[in-house]
Amino acid sequence: MRNETNDRDALVIGETRLRSRFFIGTGRYPSPAVMLMALEASGAEVITFAVRRVNLGCAEDDSILSHLADRKLIYLPNTSGAGNADEAVRIARLAREAGLGRWVKVEISANSRTLLPDPIETLRATERLVKEGFVVLPYASDDPVLCKRLEEAGAAAVMPGGAPIGTGLGLLNPYHLGLIAEEARVPVIVDAGLGSAADVAQAMELGADGILANTPVARARDPVAMARAMRLALEAGRLSAEAGRIPRKRYATASSEPAGVLFGNAGGEADSRRRPT
């Protein structure tokens, strides 16, 4: 029997042992209060956030952290807004200076319409940040070759996207995501593009080690309920993957033995001859 609290089931990233496989974003919630409740419902230990300029016109402009004080969380700042490796490295250094750890999610967008990650710059930034001692989790294209290269560059986990950020399109290339999960020797966290709990379960069934979601929780009609749904889906998907799905077959197999069937010798007679005439 699998046990939820069993330590063997913990997800290890870098040197950190995580109990939850749900990484949750902190953007776009209706209010900080809803964000906190969703965070609670998700059970997430790792939370992501972004680095932005302080609004100098408004000294009261408060940072997200003031709402999270006293919680035992792992902070995963992203480098969103960076268009190349240099900018991502600068943002990562600023984030580290805040003294909240050395994890960083490399996020370098190549295109403002799709926000798809620039694979070359993502790899460059990962190489540099690993050398600087960061625990690097790059958000990457769902490309098995790129994910392997990121792993070789020292990424602590790889985070292939399911679909472009905020689209809710789900997993556009399950085949690739499955391959990435199969080949990776670091944890695979499916990030971006998820739409609902079904996508979370699918990602886990494909062999992902965890998921990162923000928009589908924050913009759901009920963010707190969606956080809980995704948490359960994550658990269900992981259990399902471990349990092992049956192979897909073209034709039916009866759930009961054919022996002792009441009418005729099962399957021996053409189906058409048993219709009433």
Added chain:
Amino acid sequence: MSKIDRCKLYVITGETYHPNRGLLEVMESAILGGADLVQLRDKDAPARELLEKARALRELTRRYGVPLIVNDHPEVALAADADGVHLGQEDAPIAAARELLGPDRLIGISTHSIEQARAAERAGADYIGVGPVFPTATKPGRTAVTTSFVAEAAAEIRIPFFAIGGIHPGNAAEVLAAGAKRLCAVSAVVGNPDPGAVCREMRSLIERSERAASPEDAAVRERAKEVTVNGVLRTTEAGTLLELAAEFGLADKNAVAEHNGEVARKAYWPFLPLKDGDRIEFVHFVGGG
């Protein structure tokens, strides 16, 4: 000029802070990081053991040209050929130690008030400790004297003084701003896995503080200048990054700063002079995925 004059960063041994690492390993790391005065302090060791440690440290410090001071025991200082002794207010008076050590060896004493500091100077101390500036586990139960005693000492004491007590890279700027030119640390250095790195950081703060006090820097600071803050060109009277942050109400917020593309550690803000054309970014965390 006494050899104490050029000492800026005084590190005192504290073996209880590094139970798994050797005394010499830790102190060598500190010296390599910039500690330029070392004190052997061990209240519990028997006399023979203390002398052994003093001799070992003597060998190490001599290799790096760093003076060695022994806490409490002038006779151990003599036997190990250390450069001097450090006394507490409760130890033998300075005159008795001077008689034993002669005119050339250094005598330092801990002081906890300006009256004690004056008395030490009159009695012929070569340097004094001023503290504890902040509460510290090394001296439990001793009330912190705060930076106001540092300011008093800076205004009137002419022999070198080392601010001591709970000082670490995060609060050293405050102590330097109060007028200290020399710092002393125990746990912040020897209790850190990388004593050298802490020393480098403290030295860098001391050096920045010295530069900030130079007349050239002061002149630059006083002029109004044009700087770009978060992408907007502004004219400011602020002399330092800290003053600029204060103009926007950010001095005590969780903001992080970048100065001309490099992260500006908060501890350095008081010493970071602003110049025309500087580009500053003040950032913080916002919601994101």
